[in-house]
Amino acid sequence: MSLLELKDVHAFYGGIEALKGISLTVNEGEIVTLIGSNGAGKSTTLKSICGQVKVTGAITFDGKNITDQAVHQTAAAGIAHVPEGRRIFPRLTVKENLEMGAFSVKDKDVVSQMMERVFAYFPRLKERLRQLGGTMSGGEQQMLAIGRSLMMQPRILLLDEPSMGLAPILVEQIFEIIRELNREGMTILLVEQNAYQALQIASRGYVIQSGEMIMEDEASVLLESRKVKEAYLA
Known part of the structure; x- marks a missing residue:
C-alpha cells in the first residue's frame, strides 16, 4: 500500500525551477532511496514533502x-525529517535535544519510554546524556539527529545524506541502524550520494537529475545498471 505519493510535483526557488514534475511513491514498510548528484533536487524533494518548499502538483x-x-x-501527521547537516541544537544537551523531538507529547512516561527506545538504537547517546550537542563528533550528532526524529514516533522517516562527512566505520553503523529500523516496521525515504550503500539496503530506488526523475526500478536492478554504475558507482 502506498504511504507517500508525489505526482507531477514542481518546486521553485524564486525563478529557478528545482523540481520539474517529479513523481514518486513509497509503500508502507519499504526503504526507498533517491540518488543523484549535488544540486539534482534530492534535498528539495524532501523539503517539498515536509512543507518547507511551496510546490505545485x-x-x-x-x-x-x-x-x-x-x-x-x-x-504531526507522522513525517519526520532528518535534514542534511543534522541541524541539532548545539547549545542543548543530548537529553534536551531528544525532548525537543517529543515536544508535542504531554505524557512524561511516554517520553521516557520513547527515549529508552532511542537509547536501544544508540547506546552512545545515553552515555552522553548531559553533553552539549555541539561538542559531539559528527557521527554522534547524526545519531542524535535520527534519535530526535524517532522521538516523534513517525510513520515515515525522511533521511537526507545520513552518511555525509562520516568515517567509513560510522557509515556502516548508521546504515545498519537504518536496516534495523526498517526491519522493525519503519518506512524510510533515503536521500544519499553514497549510491552503492543506499541501493544495498533499499527495496526500490529513483534517480534524479536536474530536477527530473530519469530512472526508477528495484534497487537490485539499479545496482546492475550500466548507466547508474558509470554515473554514481564509479
Whole structure:
C-alpha cells in the first residue's frame, strides 16, 4: 500500500525551477532511496514533502492531500525529517535535544519510554546524556539527529545524506541502524550520494537529475545498471 505519493510535483526557488514534475511513491514498510548528484533536487524533494518548499502538483500521505500543509502539520501527521547537516541544537544537551523531538507529547512516561527506545538504537547517546550537542563528533550528532526524529514516533522517516562527512566505520553503523529500523516496521525515504550503500539496503530506488526523475526500478536492478554504475558507482 502506498504511504507517500508525489505526482507531477514542481518546486521553485524564486525563478529557478528545482523540481520539474517529479513523481514518486513509497509503500508502507519499504526503504526507498533517491540518488543523484549535488544540486539534482534530492534535498528539495524532501523539503517539498515536509512543507518547507511551496510546490505545485500533488503530495499525498496515508491517502490525505498534504500539498499545502504547514511544516508543523506535516510533522504531526507522522513525517519526520532528518535534514542534511543534522541541524541539532548545539547549545542543548543530548537529553534536551531528544525532548525537543517529543515536544508535542504531554505524557512524561511516554517520553521516557520513547527515549529508552532511542537509547536501544544508540547506546552512545545515553552515555552522553548531559553533553552539549555541539561538542559531539559528527557521527554522534547524526545519531542524535535520527534519535530526535524517532522521538516523534513517525510513520515515515525522511533521511537526507545520513552518511555525509562520516568515517567509513560510522557509515556502516548508521546504515545498519537504518536496516534495523526498517526491519522493525519503519518506512524510510533515503536521500544519499553514497549510491552503492543506499541501493544495498533499499527495496526500490529513483534517480534524479536536474530536477527530473530519469530512472526508477528495484534497487537490485539499479545496482546492475550500466548507466547508474558509470554515473554514481564509479
